Amino acid sequence: MSEERIQLKINGLPVEVAQGTSVAAAILNSGRTSFRQSVDEESRGPVCGMGICFECRVSVNGHPHIRACMTTCEAGMEVITFG
Amino acid sequence: MGQNFDAIVVGGGIVGCACAYFLSRDLKRVLLIERGPIGGGSTAAGMGHVVVMDDSPAQFALTNYSQQLWMELYPQLNHACEPRMTGTMWVAADEEEFSHVEGKRDFYVKNGLPAEVLDTKSLEEAEPSLRKGLPGGLRIPQDSVIYPMAAAQWLLGQAQLRGCTVMLGQSVTKAKNGEATLQDGTVLSARYIVNSAGDHASSLTPEIKIEPRKGHLIITDRYPGYVNHQLVELGYLKSAHEMSQESVAFNAQPRATGQILLGSSRQFVGWNDEIDRALIAKMVKRAEEYLPSISQLSVIRTWVGFRATTSNKLPLIGFLPSDPKMLVAAGHEGLGITTSVATGMLIADLVAGRPSKIDRSPFAPTSGVAA
Numbered sequence: 056m057s058e059e060r061i062q063l064k065i066n067g068l069p070v071e072v073a074q075g076t077s078v079a080a081a082i083l084n085s086g087r088t089s090f091r092q093s094v095d096e097e098s099r100g101p102v103c104g105m106g107i108c109f110e111c112r113v114s115v116n117g118h119p120h121i122r123a124c125m126t127t128c129e130a131g132m133e134v135i136t137f138g
Numbered sequence: 139m140g141q142n143f144d145a146i147v148v149g150g151g152i153v154g155c156a157c158a159y160f161l162s163r164d165l166k167r168v169l170l171i172e173r174g175p176i177g178g179g180s181t182a183a184g185m186g187h188v189v190v191m192d193d194s195p196a197q198f199a200l201t202n203y204s205q206q207l208w209m210e211l212y213p214q215l216n217h218a219c220e221p222r223m224t225g226t227m228w229v230a231a232d233e234e235e236f237s238h239v240e241g242k243r244d245f246y247v248k249n250g251l252p253a254e255v256l257d258t259k260s261l262e263e264a265e266p267s268l269r270k271g272l273p274g275g276l277r278i279p280q281d282s283v284i285y286p287m288a289a290a291q292w293l294l295g296q297a298q299l300r301g302c303t304v305m306l307g308q309s310v311t312k313a314k315n316g317e318a319t320l321q322d323g324t325v326l327s328a329r330y331i332v333n334s335a336g337d338h339a340s341s342l343t344p345e346i347k348i349e350p351r352k353g354h355l356i357i358t359d360r361y362p363g364y365v366n367h368q369l370v371e372l373g374y375l376k377s378a379h380e381m382s383q384e385s386v387a388f389n390a391q392p393r394a395t396g397q398i399l400l401g402s403s404r405q406f407v408g409w410n411d412e413i414d415r416a417l418i419a420k421m422v423k424r425a426e427e428y429l430p431s432i433s434q435l436s437v438i439r440t441w442v443g444f445r446a447t448t449s450n451k452l453p454l455i456g457f458l459p460s461d462p463k464m465l466v467a468a469g470h471e472g473l474g475i476t477t478s479v480a481t482g483m484l485i486a487d488l489v490a491g492r493p494s495k496i497d498r499s500p501f502a503p504t505s506g507v508a509a
Contacts, residue, residue, distance in 0.1 A: 094395070120359045120436045 063132040072128050079104065079111050079123035082136060089138025090123060099136055113137070143167045143328035145489065146318050147309045148342060150174075151181040151391050152290040153467050153474055154334035156482030158297040161332075164490050168302040169326070171318070173226055173309035177290030178304075180336050183443020185355065185370050185391050188476045189226055190278065192245050193456045196452055196500035201473060202249070203496050204480030205280065206304050211479065213387060218288035222396040224386040226281035227265060227367035228374075229388075229428060235372040236273035243276055253278050267395075268366050268427050276372075278314060283368055285389055286475045293482075295420060310335075311384050316463040330405070330489050332465045337446040339468035346454055346503055348469045350444035354406040354417055359436040362396030371428065376401075383407075386417070388424045390432075398435065400425055403473075404445075453477060455484050455501035466503045 057078050059074045065085050072081045081129045082090060089098035101111035106125040114135040115121040123134075144165035147154045158170045175182075188202045188208050192308030212221045230236035237346035239255050254277045256264060261275045298304060312319040313331045320326070333343050337350045371388040376409040403417050418440055425432045448454060448469035458464040465488060467481050484501070487494040 118434060119361060 061128060061130040062136060063082040063123055063128050063130065065134045066136060074128075076128045077124055078111075078113065078115065078121075078128055078132075078134055081128050082113070082134065087136055087138060089136070091137040100138075141326055143326065145330045145332060146171065146310075146313075146328040148289070148313060148318065149333070149335035149339075149468075150176045150294065150304070150306075151179050151334065151336045152177055152293070152478040153336065153470060153481050154332070155290040155293040155297070156478040157332050157334055157467055157485045158302050159293040159479075159481075160207060160482040161489065162297040162302040164486055166301055166331075168297065169305060170297070171308055171310055171320075173307065173321075174297065175302075176288035176306075177285075180445060181290050182287045182442050183355065183441060184185040184286055184445075184472070185389070185401060186284045186289070186475050187226070187389075188282045188284055189368070189473075190246070190251060190281065190476075191375075191473065192242065193502060196451070196497075197473075198249070200453075200480050201389065201400050201476050201503070202251070203483075204477045205282075207483060208284070208478040209280075209283070212282075215284075215292055215495060218285065218293055218439070220285040220288070221282055221372055222284075222394055223280070223282045224392060224420045225277055225279040225367045227261075227369050228262070228278070228372050229268065229273075229275040229369055230274055230372050231272065231427065233273050237278045238372070239274065246278060248264075249429060251278065254281060257342035265369065266339070267431060268369070269428055269430050272428075277367065277444060281368065283384050283393070283476065285394075289475070290465070293309045293479075299339055307310055309341060313464065314461060325486045328463075330463055330465060332467055332485055333458075334467040336470075336474070337444045338448060338467055339466065339473040343458060343464070343466060344468055345458065345460060346388070347449060349406065349447045350455075351408055351471065352403070352407050352410070352442055352444055353472070354403045354421060354440060355374075356400040356418065356421065356437055356440050357399040358400065359394075359438055360396035361398060361435055362397070364396075364435070365392045365398055365429070368392070369428065370423045384417070386420050386424050386426050390425060390429065391459065397438075400432070404472075409444070411444075413440055413442055447471050452501055453481060454503040455481050456488060456498060456503055458503055471496070 090100045099110045102108040111123040144167045147170040154324040243253040374387045389401040453470040454466045
């Protein structure tokens with residue numbers, strides 16, 4: 056395991072994580088549990104953690120509906136949550 | 139049982155529901171029979187584009203009249219019906235297609251419908267997701283979209299408020315001379331029977347020839363603003379008219395939720411209701427020619443449905459020549475949501491012996507169009 060750290064932005068704020076961290080882990084580590092809102096405006100966050108439930112979708116580099124649990128953080132990545 | 143009805147409507151798709159809606163304004167005892175859920179067949183499988191089509195004078199008259207009727211109903215519809223004035227954008231893929239746009243606009247304008255030609259720049263402004271550099275398009279602002287299943291249920295609900303009764307879970311196996319035989323052997327009698335069984339209308343009335351024409355649809359997750367109008371390629375009519383085995387045309391609809399409905403395919407493959415993955419891929423490839431970023435969108439479902447297709451591409455609306463108590467309202471192909479309400483009105487006019495606002499003769503189920 057590399058100890059290399061990378062920087063990305065979550066909702067515009069800089070966050071530093073170990074390389075290989077999933078976007079879902081990065082969001083949770085930053086203290087957020089609500090990733091998005093359902094159609095009825097209820098909070099949603101990761102449930103399965105393995106790409107099946109689609110509850111953890113966030114916007115990554117301007118692309119909406121990206122599963123945070125299936126996406127690995129990259130340097131300079133811009134993540135937006137809708138919690 | 140032998141119960142006496144004024145009219146029995148067989149089939150609770152949007153066309154049957156519209157027939158019940160208008161018949162129940164004139165008649166006390168109307169019964170609608172549906173074997174599955176209301177609006178659960180072709181009605182549920184389609185897009186719900188309320189569109190005026192200019193491909194033949196009869197089709198134009200019917201779609202135009204029906205759109206006017208929908209516009210009168212829109213303020214009354216419930217929230218679930220989601221009527222929205224998106225307009226249609228007919229998109230030209232090349233200069234050859236664009237050269238026909240002005241003639242098409244002139245036809246609409248001459249017939250009293252607003253229509254606007256957009257050049258490359260104004261098309262890009264109106265629909266930023268479209269490929270850059272397309273020659274232009276034609277905007278028909280009064281076209282709209284609606285949620286078909288909810289609209290069918292609303293029409294029938296209004297009919298029920300006027301006393302129409304509904305029988306669910308029963309199919310009609312025979313209908314002749316004002317007698318409808320149910321699957322369980324019950325015979326119901328009525329002054330009039332309307333066959334609005336859609337893609338299954340031929341099995342009840344063998345004299346008419348209606349074939350199932352399979353279509354695939356794709357729906358994406360929610361991407362509000364990705365598409366603003368119902369986008370249709372100008373070559374769409376070519377695809378719809380081609381009576382070949384298989385054709386694909388680009389057609390994208392923004393739903394009220396921000397989801398994109400993506401079509402379309404046409405196939406004559408009988409009642410095979412399997413999803414054809416290769417054809418879905420062709421539809422996406424076709425869409426990519428217009429919306430290059432479409433494959434970045436997340437698809438949540440694909441499904442198939444069957445259009446009720448006649449040989450002359452017009453629905454059959456009217457009395458069956460061989461049976462003065464039997465009417466047909468079927469064969470609406472890909473336009474049943476648009477033309478349902480005009481069909482219901484024409485059927486009610488026929489039963490009441492009234493003249494109609496449009497010429498009914500092109501739709502009459504005569505021997506000319508039967509089989």
